Amino acid sequence: MIRRERQRHMSNATHGASGGSTAAGKAPTTQGKAGAGSGKLTTLALVMMNVTVLAGLANDVQQSFYGLTSVTYFLIGGLLFFLPTGLVAAELASGWGQRGGIFRWVGEGIGVFPAISCLLILWFQTTFTFGSGIPSMSATIGFFTTKYDWAVDFAKNSHSWKITLPIMIGWLAYYWFCCWLATKGVKTFSKVAQYGVILGTFLPLAVITILAVVYICQGNPIQTDMAPSALIPKWGGMSTLALAAGVFFSFAGIDMNAAHIKDLKKPNKQYPVAIFISMILTLLIFIVGTVIIAMVIPNKQINLLYTLFSTYRTLGATIGFPDLYLVFCWLGMLNSFAALITNLAGPSYMLGQAGRSGFLPKALQNNNKHGMPSRLMYTQMAVMTVIAFIVFFLPNVEGFVALITQAITILYLSYYVLMFVAFLRLRYTQPNRPRGFRVPGGKAGAWIVAGIGILASVFGIVLAFYPPAQLKAEVGSGATYDIIIIALLAFVVLACVWIYRASRKHKDWVDPSNQFAPFTWQIEGLKKPSLALSNIPSALVSAGQDPMGMPIKHPYGKDEMINLPDPKKDPNGQAEAAAALLAKHGITEPSDPKNVALVGDPTAGVKTLAYAPAPVHTDDDGNALPTPSDADIAAAPVPTDALAAAKRAMAEAKLVQADSIAMQNEAQALNNAARDDQELAKAVRRVQVDEAQAAEAAKAAGTTVGSTGSAADGTATKQ
Known part of the structure; x- marks a missing residue:
């Protein structure tokens, strides 16, 4: 599991074929068109952003060591972790589609402290993972040239820091450029993600799939067992469990781009669709890429740093073009852009939005003209730079990075446990709240799906405390390993507690113009998430409210009901019901029925009230008379x-x-x-x-x- 994590964050910026790290970083007020988004982001762009975070050909190298067996693990991981996570995220997004993503969902179901802790965990996770991985990227610099043998030798052997330090500084400059680009707004980096993943992942995958057929037809040896029996995993002790856990959590991060849910035109419809398309494409990349690598590269020659390039070179040789690896190496830089920008933007974007609701000091609350928290993003990049230099000069880099990775993995899986628990609680505390999508099977189905997800996450957490055999020399005894892990966990947890307690004392941290709506239970007069039988959509409850952290402007009753007609039978009924309810609560925003979008989104057509102009007095000929003082x-x-x-x-x-x-x-x-x-x-x-x-x-x-x-x-x- 450590090796998989290590490979993912290294590959993000080296060959650029990776889809991101496990750190799937995790998006003037909510007034107005509460149910509709800005339309800056298309469904296709969101799908590509999700795939960028989740999948990449470089991630397939680790699992290719296990040949056809890895296909079984991918399918099991998809069923036991990926599918539950996607289903739960889709329901939560369709019911509580206001800004915030995981912050919104956990806050609605459990409370404020767990919600802000999720965002801080994701921010720390991305910072540590990418920062500790930067020094390793210098090892693959040779693959950007045609000197393949020299590149392999350079990657295998240690070199003087006088050689590798300037290369690392170059990669840091590249990271800073990606961070700057991410501050240009969601429209900019969504396009980068869209084209980056197409050219850096899907194009190479299509080409090597065709070349793999050519490779087989030419009679070249297949380097792995392709018999159906090879699909059955063989028990190999704790290493087998480690592999299973590693494959399961290759799928972590499907919820990351919920940070940008309000950038969709119809979030309640588009987000669930994007989730399921992303799941299918991710499985395709994992399974096809892994099998092809296993077929071409002998098991004993698989190396995490350069096996993907070896695969490109071997398959390119079948058509007389062994330097194909160089083409895909440079194309992979586009995917590297996509992976870096998406991961650098996601956690800071969401934390910055929540921070303006009173959870971050004023100094970190700026939003630039593109709506991005640039100061927070540059702060994150600065911390990553410091970590990169610390790791670079440490004598025991591998052990240090592995410990950080395992600690962050535990925190990250705890984050998913919180999401599943919040999902179950919302089924009971807000049972009537409309959702555009529901996990099928009623409450029984919800328990099965969330229960499987919780068990899979806990399984990974427990396994992370078991020291891998390959790191015993670096970390010493198992007790030493666990003590360091617990210390790293304690640091992050205490940071979350300190920041939250400070926010409670500093009421002046609240920005009155922030874009976060209050939680529905706050609007309904509850002190914490509790039973509320209201069937009013959360988007409608949030419409016309002052931002989070400010006094509630239009209170609602926790059991207040509304008659929302079926939009298929009465397409104008929802807008009319929404307008009537808003008027009842003193919100003068009449609805435009023809613009109503979908169930659970009755305020899509709500617009600002246009008051009738003052009467104009005229004479008998219809000419306007002068206005008296x-x-x-x-x-x-x-x-x-x-x-x-x-x-x-x-x-x-x-x-x-x-x-x-x-x-x-x-x-x-x-x-x-x-x-x-x-x-x-x-x-x-x-x-x-x-x-x-x-x-x-x-x-x-x-x-x-x-x-x-x-x-x-x-x-x-x-x-």
């Missing part, structure tokens, strides 16, 4: 019989608008009500305005106006 209105004479004039003015105003006898009756009722003192005062004011308008009109015509004060009709005559 307040002084003119106050100086206007009042008719002798103000009550009669008020009656007439109010009745005529209503009669002009009336289209039926009912409206005329209502106008007459208003006439009678004018006797009330309050109505009289309003009528007097209206007459003053009319007199002032008349005076302005007369001035414009060059005449004077006087008031006769006629008791009969209150009209004015020219003198």
Whole structure:
């Protein structure tokens, strides 16, 4: 398992064919169109970002050592970890699609401290994994040239730090460039991820698949047992369990890009679809790539650093082009861009968003013009740089990196345990909350899926405390190994506790313009996640609210219900119901029924209220009269019989608008009500305005106006 983790973060920036690390880093307020996203991100782009995080041909090298057996492990891992994780993430995203991803889901189900801890764990995980892996990348620099034999020799042997240090500094510069590019916003790095994974992973996979057929047809020897019996795993003690766990958690990170869920146009529909497409493509990359490598490279010659290049070279030789490895090495840089940018942006993006809700000091809360927390991202890159130099100058690099990797693996799997627990709790604490997608099977199905995921995660956590045989020389006894692991875990846990407690004391850390909606249980007046029977979609509850950390603007009852018609039968009904509920809670945002998108997303068409303009007074020819000043209105004479004039003015105003006898009756009722003192005062004011308008009109015509004060009709005559 350690070797797999080590290989993943090394391969991200060396040959660039990797899909990312196990550290699947993990996305003005929520007012307005609460259920719809910005549309910056397409479903295809999200799929490619997911695949970038999860899969890559370099990740297949480790499992190719086990030949056809690894296919079985991939399938088992897909069923026991990947599928539960994808199903649960899809339901959580479709029910609680506001910004936050894992922070939102765990916070809704368990509470605030576990939620912010998840984000901090992911941030530390990415920082340590990528930082400790940077020094190793200098070993593969030779594969960017045509000197293959020299490149192999350079990768195998130790070299003077005077040679490798400048190379490492070059890779650090590359990392800093990727970090800078990630700060340019989701539209920029989603395009990089989309094209990077296509050119850096899918194109090489398609080519080597074709060349593998050519290789077999030419009669070249197949280096692994391809008999069906080879699919059955053979028990080899704890190493077998380590392999199983390593394969299981090759799939970790499917939830990472939930950070960008609000960048989808229709998140409740697009996110689940993207999850399942990503799962299929990831399995394809893992299985096909692993089998091809095992077929071409003899088991004893498999090396984590350069076996993928050897595969490219061997297959390229079948068509007389052994330097094919060089083409894919440089193409892989595009995938390296994708992997680095996605992982560098994800954790900081989500932590930065949550941090502005009061969980980070003000100094780390900036958002640049692209909506990215650039200061936090550069801070992460600076810490990674420090770690890279520490690792580079340590005498026992392998042991140090392995211990960090195992500690972070434990934290990362604990993160998934929290996600599964939150999912189960939400089935009971918010049972009626609409979800665009539900894990099938009701509560029984939810328990089976989440239970399998929890058991798989706990299995990996327990296994991580077992010191691998190949590291005994580096870490000493098993007790020493576990003590160091526990110390590293304690550091991260204490950091989470300290940051959370500090945020509780510093209420001024809250940015009133942050983009995080409050948790639904906060809006419903609960002090912590508790039973709430409301069936109002979370997007609707969040609409019109002030951001997280601010007082609740529009409280909802925890058991408040709403009638949401089936959009298939009544496509306008959801928008109308949403608008009525918003109006009930004092949120003046009428709905546009034709824009309603889907079940659980009734506010997709909610827009800002456009108030009717003030009436314009005109003369008999329809020309607008000048608007009198307040002084003119106050100086206007009042008719002798103000009550009669008020009656007439109010009745005529209503009669002009009336289209039926009912409206005329209502106008007459208003006439009678004018006797009330309050109505009289309003009528007097209206007459003053009319007199002032008349005076302005007369001035414009060059005449004077006087008031006769006629008791009969209150009209004015020219003198």
